[in-house]
Amino acid sequence: MSFGDKPMHHIRRLMIASVATSALGAIEVSAQAQSYPSRPVRLVVAVAPGGNLDMVGRATAQALSEGFGRPVIVENRPGANSTIGADHVARSAADGYTLLMVAQSLLVAPRMMPNPPIEPTRDFTGVSHIATLPQMLVVHPSMPLHSVRDIIALAKARPGELNYGTSGNGSGSHLAMELFMRQSRIRLTRIPYNGDGPALVNLIGGQVPVKFDNLSTSIGHVRAGRLRALGVTTPKRTELLSEVPAISETLPGFEASIFNGMVAPAGTPQDILARLHGEIVKFAQAPQNRSRFAQLGVELQASPSPEHFSGFLKGESIRYAKLLEDAGIVP
Numbered sequence: 001m002s003f004g005d006k007p008m009h010h011i012r013r014l015m016i017a018s019v020a021t022s023a024l025g026a027i028e029v030s031a032q033a034q035s036y037p038s039r040p041v042r043l044v045v046a047v048a049p050g051g052n053l054d055m056v057g058r059a060t061a062q063a064l065s066e067g068f069g070r071p072v073i074v075e076n077r078p079g080a081n082s083t084i085g086a087d088h089v090a091r092s093a094a095d096g097y098t099l100l101m102v103a104q105s106l107l108v109a110p111r112m113m114p115n116p117p118i119e120p121t122r123d124f125t126g127v128s129h130i131a132t133l134p135q136m137l138v139v140h141p142s143m144p145l146h147s148v149r150d151i152i153a154l155a156k157a158r159p160g161e162l163n164y165g166t167s168g169n170g171s172g173s174h175l176a177m178e179l180f181m182r183q184s185r186i187r188l189t190r191i192p193y194n195g196d197g198p199a200l201v202n203l204i205g206g207q208v209p210v211k212f213d214n215l216s217t218s219i220g221h222v223r224a225g226r227l228r229a230l231g232v233t234t235p236k237r238t239e240l241l242s243e244v245p246a247i248s249e250t251l252p253g254f255e256a257s258i259f260n261g262m263v264a265p266a267g268t269p270q271d272i273l274a275r276l277h278g279e280i281v282k283f284a285q286a287p288q289n290r291s292r293f294a295q296l297g298v299e300l301q302a303s304p305s306p307e308h309f310s311g312f313l314k315g316e317s318i319r320y321a322k323l324l325e326d327a328g329i330v331p
Contacts, residue, residue, distance in 0.1 A: 046085025057101040063283035081109035090123040094267035124263035126309030155186035165199035165208035176256035216297030
């Protein structure tokens with residue numbers, strides 16, 4: 001019997017060789033994962049040193065280094081709203097030796113560019129969620145505002161007259177306010193600053209009355225009386241400021257916290273992703289780490305699995321795309 005012009009026994013040998021080749025490839029991938037890492041790992045942080053993402057990234061790198069017994073080196077590659085560093089990682093080998101710390105900016109920045117160099121949900125695969133950073137709606141204490149209902153009532157009585165400070169177009173504080181305005185059906189006037197730091201300084205100085213700010217950077221000012229907190233962006237109240245209500249208590253379903261996590265280039269072997277994820281879980285669940293970061297206004301929280309974090313990123317990408325479109329935020 002023959003198949004075309006080839007004898008059937010020849011076809012069988014080709015099929016057996018193909019199966020053997022596939023098996024060898026699987027063994028090589030498994031062996032690579034078992035020996036991973038055999039050399040230093042680079043963790044790219046696509047923002048300048050000193051911010052929350054950099055802080056969480058460096059602590060994670062240290063924990064991975066201790067767990068692996070190999071150096072995990074943090075490399076800051078800021079620029080173009082985090083897309084320079086992200087593009088570098090997307091073009092790297094999918095072998096687990098070049099990783100990327102991510103936040104909302106990874107999902108928003110490409111949509112704010114006419115020709116983005118990356119497509120996050122295509123170019124990366126999830127490793128794990130690592131931390132959640134609540135934001136707070138804060139006002140200058142001279143303002144006659146003591147609750148979320150107060151600011152909604154004032155904005156409705158004086159539409160467009162109340163200013164708010166924010167950093168760059170599409171930043172976390174900007175999107176939080178856009179979401180807040182859409183859900184409460186109010187309109188405030190945006191005063192953009194070159195970063196959240198300068199905006200916070202002017203809020204404390206009374207030049208701008210309202211802002212969404214990271215709990216980690218504003219909690220000290222709230223405790224000192226330099227700012228008044230009206231609500232937090234997490235679904236429930238935070239233990240650090242339990243007297244401050246969640247905005248969702250007034251606007252059901254409202255949530256606008258910042259996430260920090262880790263991704264790898266698309267195509268990274270699942271065994272390597274699982275190895276990374278396991279070490280991150282240990283880091284995020286260690287009581288001493290949770291306590292230390294809680295004092296900084298950061299909640300450590302690992303994903304159930306790498307696949308779960310990939311799904312989370314896809315869902316968030318869709319959510320932010322809709323918010324940008326609805327709010328008319330364009331490049």
